[in-house]
Amino acid sequence: MTPHPVFIMIRPLVLLCSIALMGVTAFAENKPNVLLISIDDLNDWVGCLQGHPQALTPNIDRLAGTGTLFENAHCQSPVCNPSRASMMTGRYPHSTGIYFLSPDLKQAPALKDVKTMPEVFAANGYETLATGKLFHTGDKRFFQKYQPSGGFGPRPEKKISQPHGHPLWDWGVYPESDDQMPDIKAATWAAEQLQAKHTKPFFMGVGFYRPHVPMYAPQKWFDLHPRAGIQLPLVREDDRADLSQYAIDLTNLKHVSPTHQWMVDSGQWDHAVQAYLASVTFADHCLGIVLDALQSSEYADNTIVVLFSDHGFHLGEKQRWAKRSLWEDGTRVPIIVSAPGFKANQRSAQPVELLDVFPTLLELTGLPVDEEQQGQSLVPLMKDPSSDWQHPAITSFGRGNFAIRSARYRFIQYHDGSRELYDLENDPHEWTNLASRPEYKNVLAEHAAFLPTHQHPVLPGDSTGHQAYAAANVKLAK
Numbered sequence: 001m002t003p004h005p006v007f008i009m010i011r012p013l014v015l016l017c018s019i020a021l022m023g024v025t026a027f028a029e030n031k032p033n034v035l036l037i038s039i040d041d042l043n044d045w046v047g048c049l050q051g052h053p054q055a056l057t058p059n060i061d062r063l064a065g066t067g068t069l070f071e072n073a074h075c076q077s078p079v080c081n082p083s084r085a086s087m088m089t090g091r092y093p094h095s096t097g098i099y100f101l102s103p104d105l106k107q108a109p110a111l112k113d114v115k116t117m118p119e120v121f122a123a124n125g126y127e128t129l130a131t132g133k134l135f136h137t138g139d140k141r142f143f144q145k146y147q148p149s150g151g152f153g154p155r156p157e158k159k160i161s162q163p164h165g166h167p168l169w170d171w172g173v174y175p176e177s178d179d180q181m182p183d184i185k186a187a188t189w190a191a192e193q194l195q196a197k198h199t200k201p202f203f204m205g206v207g208f209y210r211p212h213v214p215m216y217a218p219q220k221w222f223d224l225h226p227r228a229g230i231q232l233p234l235v236r237e238d239d240r241a242d243l244s245q246y247a248i249d250l251t252n253l254k255h256v257s258p259t260h261q262w263m264v265d266s267g268q269w270d271h272a273v274q275a276y277l278a279s280v281t282f283a284d285h286c287l288g289i290v291l292d293a294l295q296s297s298e299y300a301d302n303t304i305v306v307l308f309s310d311h312g313f314h315l316g317e318k319q320r321w322a323k324r325s326l327w328e329d330g331t332r333v334p335i336i337v338s339a340p341g342f343k344a345n346q347r348s349a350q351p352v353e354l355l356d357v358f359p360t361l362l363e364l365t366g367l368p369v370d371e372e373q374q375g376q377s378l379v380p381l382m383k384d385p386s387s388d389w390q391h392p393a394i395t396s397f398g399r400g401n402f403a404i405r406s407a408r409y410r411f412i413q414y415h416d417g418s419r420e421l422y423d424l425e426n427d428p429h430e431w432t433n434l435a436s437r438p439e440y441k442n443v444l445a446e447h448a449a450f451l452p453t454h455q456h457p458v459l460p461g462d463s464t465g466h467q468a469y470a471a472a473n474v475k476l477a478k
């Protein structure tokens, strides 16, 4: 029987399609996996970053030893929500209007048609799964499989160290054992997933909540940092004398954390520093569980590992606490990229930013480049850590408030036009504002050239950031 002409036509087409499908499958199978690890509110108190002499992070250090440590890396915003929304979409806060803790990224008109990082990987054939905190909220929306870890974890009936104030703002030994800690649950779940069989390349997110407040951890983590020997950050009493009133207002007003004065007067400063160091070491231990599982899995040699934190954290430096500042303590974060085929144990001092992670992962996995993304792939620096790099790191806190961090300097310009300039090479604590010195006129101009020409208005919301920003601006208008 002679086949119908239509079938004759279809057969080669089916054959072609089958070959194409096989090709796609083979292509996807060869892709490296991605393991993206976030540590919430981790500043540079990390062994390999030398931000505090007593920081104890053997697992972060070991990860850095397998890849490239970006030691001059900075966030796009010194607050969780805008920092993570920016990193996960590849857009600056000043391009979307998400400057503070609200609104959610799905509420931003500029991001209406923008896929987030895990969604892009899913669209390209990856299995996506996560546990804990990768986005500020609602991680479940962005991954095919999501395991909640338990958030900030259990709290004692009565606060331990700060009797009043925000319910999350407390620190001390609690709970009894590690297995009550959500981050252990996250690490254990991630380890199980790494030991399981995956038929497609995976994009796995693991988000740890410590050292974010409450800075609670079991006794053994505090024992590793005895309170009697705690070294406090260096503070200069007259440090704030060379700041504008606007800068002081913006970084002081409407804050949920205790004031530095309260920390000093109540005798809690060293205890809070101890609790932060203990929380960091505990988070590092959780990271170790995940790294061990990866190392002993069949994915050890074809998985890209990226570790980051969403912003820095003050523990008394510049007489303030927590986040929401445009200084080095507020913006500096660890970024480590460990990828198959690249040299191990490298450090790059070029200024990079969290926004660079998305394009880096697209390049490393061979996924299509998104020209709309505003970061730069870090692959050239992974090939040569000191190669030429023309991009500073740009951080904002509210419309009109920017920090521009180059290899050597930090330039800040606030909404009222007031400026700061620090030479990090000679002044690592940013004590001396050089902005008014005539000899730095050119340095100021070089950095100011990176201030964005277009800034999205602040999207409305009710957050401490909105309140501080509004209060500073109201005072400015008077």
Ligand SMILES: [Ca+2]
Pocket: 040, 041, 079, 080, 212, 310, 311
């Ligand atoms: Ca955070």
Ligand SMILES: [Ca+2]
Pocket: 238, 239, 240, 241, 242, 243, 430, 431, 432, 433
């Ligand atoms: Ca100063």
